[in-house]
Amino acid sequence: MLLTAALCSSKAPAQALQPYAVVGDTIPASLTGAAGDATRGRALVLNRASTCILCHSGPFPEEKFQGDLAPDLSGSGARWSEGQLRLRIVDASRLNPATIMPSYYRIDGLVRVGTAWRGKPILSAEQIEDIVAYLVSLRQ
Template sequence: MAKASVHIAALIAASIACAANADELVPYKIAGDGIADSLTGSPGDAIRGRALVLARTTTCILCHSGPFPEARFQGDLAPDLAGTGNRWTAGQLRLRLVDASRFNAETIMPSYYRNAGLLRVGRNFDGKPILSAAEIEDIVAFLATLRY
């Protein structure tokens, strides 16, 4: 149990550190239906990405389900994440996380890396993206590993 507490504490610390830098957006280029280049210039960490997907703070698991036997109460509002790495490229995944509304203007999925033109945003979060560039890359790295 102590090991799990250390991992949870590390995840919380990392999330707070990333949130402190999350309000600074790095420029990116959309080409076709994706963002080919990493937002950070390097690949993300799939282990951190998995932890972010399962963290209730990112809300992924509230809407999506997936191959996560340890996660209770997985969502059923959005596509199952199993096989995500087969369905989309890293660039396509990146754009879906950055701004899901580019694919569906009526989506309920948050645009995790936008800070303007958003609706129903709390005052403390206005002008800030939900995730940092590093967190986006970590999630992309993890989702790319999900193959059938």
């Protein structure tokens, strides 16, 4: 699967982070300037390399061994706005400094980072937007 290869590749060149503004508890604007693709976002959430379902459960009856350390993703789009979801994925530590959720789109100030991920985000701006598009679609 292409998503798996792209997500797991430690040979990918470091990419510059897109600038973004945090407003309250949101990142209101898309990191890419465009909406993400919910179908690709679902595939990323279910891909164990992205780690989402290692901690979260959700409306994924086909997936065994979903996590129970973090909130269920069912109804995410009803509980949080697009901007709130974006900030939680980009850098949840801005909302809760003690969180165990990784900062998926941050490279500064991190101390326990695997060699393959030093100097680059875990997810690209496009992948963040795809996941946001999927999570926003989960209304129930």
